[in-house]
Amino acid sequence: MNEADQNGQFDAYSATVYANAEALFDDLFCLMESAGLDPKAQDGLKARFYATNRQLIDEKGHQLLALKSGGSNPHPHVECTGRASPVLAEYLREHYEHKPTRIDHAMDIRDFGLFDKIAQFARGFARSNRLKLSFAGDWANQYEGRTVYIGSRTSQVFVRVYEKGIKTAKENGLPLTADLRDLVRIELEFKPQTKAAKALAPTITGPEMWGSTDWTRQFADRVLGMGAKRVSIRDQRVSNDERSRRLMAQQYARILRGWFEDCDSDFCEFGHAIGVLAGFPEAQE
Numbered sequence: 100m101n102e103a104d105q106n107g108q109f110d111a112y113s114a115t116v117y118a119n120a121e122a123l124f125d126d127l128f129c130l131m132e133s134a135g136l137d138p139k140a141q142d143g144l145k146a147r148f149y150a151t152n153r154q155l156i157d158e159k160g161h162q163l164l165a166l167k168s169g170g171s172n173p174h175p176h177v178e179c180t181g182r183a184s185p186v187l188a189e190y191l192r193e194h195y196e197h198k199p200t201r202i203d204h205a206m207d208i209r210d211f212g213l214f215d216k217i218a219q220f221a222r223g224f225a226r227s228n229r230l231k232l233s234f235a236g237d238w239a240n241q242y243e244g245r246t247v248y249i250g251s252r253t254s255q256v257f258v259r260v261y262e263k264g265i266k267t268a269k270e271n272g273l274p275l276t277a278d279l280r281d282l283v284r285i286e287l288e289f290k291p292q293t294k295a296a297k298a299l300a301p302t303i304t305g306p307e308m309w310g311s312t313d314w315t316r317q318f319a320d321r322v323l324g325m326g327a328k329r330v331s332i333r334d335q336r337v338s339n340d341e342r343s344r345r346l347m348a349q350q351y352a353r354i355l356r357g358w359f360e361d362c363d364s365d366f367c368e369f370g371h372a373i374g375v376l377a378g379f380p381e382a383q384e
Contacts, residue, residue: 106305107204107207107305108184108185108204108205108305109185109188109202109203109204109205110180110181110203110204110286111179111180111181111184111202111203111288112177112179112184112185112187112191112201112202112203113179113200113201113202114176114177114191114197114198114199115197115200116174116175116177116191116195116196117174117195117196117197117198118175118196120168120169123177123195124140124153124166126190126194127155127164127166127177127190130186130190131155131186134186136157136163136182136186137158138155138156138163139155139156139158140154140155141153141154141156142154143162146165146167148170148171149167149168149169149170149172149176150168150169151167151168151169152165152166152167153165153166154166155183162180163179163181163183164177164178164179164187165177165178165179166178176200177191188202192301192302198297198300199291199300199301200290200291201288201289201290202288202289202300202303203286203288203289204287204289204305204309206286206305206323207283208282208283208284208285209278209281211281213283214260214261214262214283217247217283218234218245218247220321221247221249224314224317224321225249228313230250230251230314231248231249231251232247232248232249233247233248235248236261236262242265244261244262244265244266244269245261245262246260246261246262247259247260249318250314254290255289255291255292255293255296255311255332256288256289256290256308256312256315257287257290258285258287258315258318259285259286259287259288260284260285260286261283261284262283262284263282263283263284264278264280264281264282264283265280285323287308287309289303289308289311293332293333295331295332295333296311296332306319306328307327307328307330308330309323309325309327310327310328310330311330311331312332315327316329358373
């Protein structure tokens with residue numbers, strides 16, 4: 100790998116935002132304007148479960164972001180992909196309480212024959228890690244652009260590898276130069292589902308996303324040369340004993356509160372009183 104963007108950046112950022120929809124849309128318009136993205140506001144197509152769907156588009160008519168609000172949802176939801184994503188992510192993280200629903204982290208790497216090398220590696224990697232592997236694009240005509248998908252789209256993490264340079268050339272009517280031909284984008288799609296993942300999402304970094312599962316950490320190490328640290332997005336399992344204690348405490352909370360107050364709100368005295376009634380030998384001394 101000759102050239103690599105070792106830091107990468109967010110390439111998608113979607114979140115429920117705890118704010119007034121109109122005020123938020125005005126803020127986001129100013130944000131995109133200050134970022135030099137020349138936004139224009141328009142109404143988008145009707146979105147399921149929402150009353151309104153307002154969009155900001157750039158000078159070429161490409162969507163920068165969409166803000167859906169109203170309907171059965173008490174809070175607005177913003178969806179952003181592409182170049183506006185890192186701008187939006189930084190702003191929301193600094194100024195708004197929000198709950199991310201999807202974050203993509205992208206890294207661009209340029210090297211001769213790189214996509215074919217990764218595609219070949221992915222076959223064995225997916226098999227050894229028992230991961231779903233699928234392919235898209237025209238694999239007969241390698242100038243049309245190809246994509247490799249690793250993992251399940253419904254899981255918390257999903258990896259997408261595609262020929263970014265070919266896509267860029269086609270979308271912008273550019274000649275397919277050697278530099279563009281060898282440019283590959285590797286994306287990790289992070290959709291927090293567990294309590295642990297949702298708690299981390301508003302502040303999680305790209306490398307932390309890659310370190311959130313064993314297989315993405317291995318992939319990042321072997322393909323990206325990234326030593327991603329382990330980050331847990333699994334909810335810790337509550338033992339049966341702990342579950343029983345919680346149920347007992349909740350069920351007898353009123354009685355326990357009165358007993359605690361009878362002990363002059365002294366936790367030591369309260370604990371001793373419980374030990375005596377439970378027949379603990381240590382409490383009899």
